[in-house]
Amino acid sequence: MLHSPSPKRALVTGITGQDGSYLAEMLLNKGYEVWGMVRRHSSTAYDRIEHLLEKGASDQGALHLVHGDLRDTGSLLKILRQVRPDEVYNLAAQSDVKVSFDLPEYTADVTGLGPLRLLESLRELDLPSRFFQASSSEMFGKVQETPQNENTPFYPRSPYGSAKAFAYHNTRNYREAYGLYAVNGVMFNHESPRRGDSFVTRKITMAAARIQHGLQNMLLLGNLDARRDWGFAGDYMEGAWMMLQADEPSDYVLATGESHSVREFCEIVFEELGQPITWHGRGLEEYGQAPDGRKLIQISPEFYRPSEVDMLQGDASRARELLGWQPSVSFRELVSMMLAHDLELVERDAARADVA
Incomplete structure (x- = not known):
């Protein structure tokens, strides 16, 4: 008797956020078994993934939640042993740039050291998981050239940007030093109706x-005159998935190429x-x-x-050419x-x- 192959398993940190909700939705529709890591709180907001939890399991895949924290290596090891994911998407972070000035140490711990703990856990367990790190255009900060691409030097202007740069370099280092399939998606600003109202x-x-x-x-x-390259979050999560399907691991910029x-x-x-x-x-x-x-x-x-x-504008021509990725929502459509x-x-x- 023939058995259908087991669905791919994906572990998503930050699943209750804007990006995590779009990614989980997309992966479930592709037939994945999705495991979302959430921090334990007395009251946790699941509003962005409520429609996925209510279904319990989509027509294709299933969604499970597990408690963990990027500041706690023990919880990460436990989750990775339990789930044994084919793909890991690290979307969790203290992602508010302004807050990072008020809470620099906390931001460095979660946004910078958190990905390192995940990478080291994957290495220690010797799992064949493919790892995606959500990197940020804020790493470019005081831009050295416009538009910014994969070769543009970083010049972060906030604790958040500095923490993301630390995580970026560690992701690249673990790929080169240990042979992990680990990639950075350098994502420019991406928005949606699910964006937090502090942004x-x-x-x-x-x-x-x-x-x-x-x-x-x-x-x-x-x-008012700060300029950003704004795209749709759903498009960027499609790009994240595409990066983990490529034959060889590499880092890519995801951006619309426009600045407003x-x-x-x-x-x-x-x-x-x-x-x-x-x-x-x-x-x-x-x-x-x-x-x-x-x-x-x-x-x-x-x-x-x-x-x-002051100014961020990305050049995603490499992702377009090698991955076939391109944004589908224009700036005006996004605003509307x-x-x-x-x-x-x-x-x-x-x-x-x-x-x-």
Whole structure:
């Protein structure tokens, strides 16, 4: 009697985050058995993967959660022995750049040493798992060239960027020193409706939706002229998967190749709401005004970083050529997608409040 081959097993750290939820969804649809590592808390937010947990198992694969922590090597060893994954995706991190200035040691421990603990655990157990490290464009920081590619030198401008650079080099070192299939995906900013609302893109779309419904008066922001290469998170997780399917391990940049400012992001959002904004003043005195004269956006010094990253723009031509990867969602489509989601969310919350 013929038996169907066992499904591939993937271990995903950070599965409850934006990236983890998109990756788990995609892997389940590809028939994987997905194991998600979550930290033990008295109350853990599973809202981004709730739709996957409710199904228990998709039509193709199954989802399991295990408790672990990147700061605890013992838990990592235990999980790896239990799961014996074919693929490991390390997406967990303290990923808020501004918070990394407030909590530099914690950021270094989780974002920098965490991946090293995973790599060393894989080496110690001698598992044949393929390892993906979620690296960041923040490693380029004070950019030495534009656009940035796999050969651009790093110049991080935050504890977060420095921790990611440490993890990047260790991933590469374990590949070269021990022969692990370990790769870095240097991902430029990637957003979605599942983005945390402390990140500037989601902060803008959520505030705009609340302003539209009269629940908020104004949006406070920092550097309007910071430019980023923004893409869709789902596309970047497809790229992460592609990297682990390649015959040979290698590091790749994932980016759209376009750069847009925070100012542009705001302009598109409020334009779609029928409130095109005009800018007045300069520096910390600058503000965005609605057609009826209301002040919609105000600059606040509390949202400036101690050292700023002014411009990020990636060159993903290597990933396009060797992996066949390319982004599917344009910048404007991404903004519209996020705004539509938050308008619906605010309307739903407002309706529940009225009922209550």
